[in-house]
Amino acid sequence: GAVVSQHPSRVICKSGTSVKIECRSLDFQATTMFWYRQFPKQSLMLMATSNEGSKATYEQGVEKDKFLINHASLTLSTLTVTSAHPEDSSFYICSASFYRGTEAFFGQGTRLTVV
């Protein structure tokens, strides 16, 4: 089956710094990638949708200048949390799908802790 790899699985950063999370589709070309955020014991909330080669579409309430998303190739999307604050601490999960696909494939998630 299709595999999506997310890296790193865990990261701790200092308040005010930036951190980059990578999402790679290993065995298929991902025309669309999605980034979700999950707070403890809560559901996944969609942050943004990115299509290869174009700007990401952010959901209402998500700061696009704080959560920078790049989808420069068909196998890689990155989420950069800029000027991180403790309230950005969360579990971030990406998913990827291919054109006309009927399923989205999820990465393992990244637990971000901002201290």
Next chain:
Amino acid sequence: AQSVTQLDSQVPVFEEAPVELRCNYSSSVSVYLFWYVQYPNQGLQLLLKYLSGSTLVESINGFEAEFNKSQTSFHLRKPSVHISDTAEYFCAVSDEGAQKLVFGQGTRLTINP
């Protein structure tokens, strides 16, 4: 707008007992429906999905779900659970080719020996 409601936040059951995890959705268009399972500190794994055709769908590990359009439900069932089924289960809906998903709140299934 679509929404998904999972009526139970936690479901404790004994091993080998049957279980049903409830999911109701709202949508004004045709939908695709999914159940995902999440183990601690991991991503989501697709358990089963309904796209079209038979309203009863099954997974390889004994779970099944039935799409009921009149009741707008997609409840997940298993006749006999195992300790390894302990996890968080998410119901999700999409109307855009199964790519952009709206998730329910999740149900934590706990299996007691």
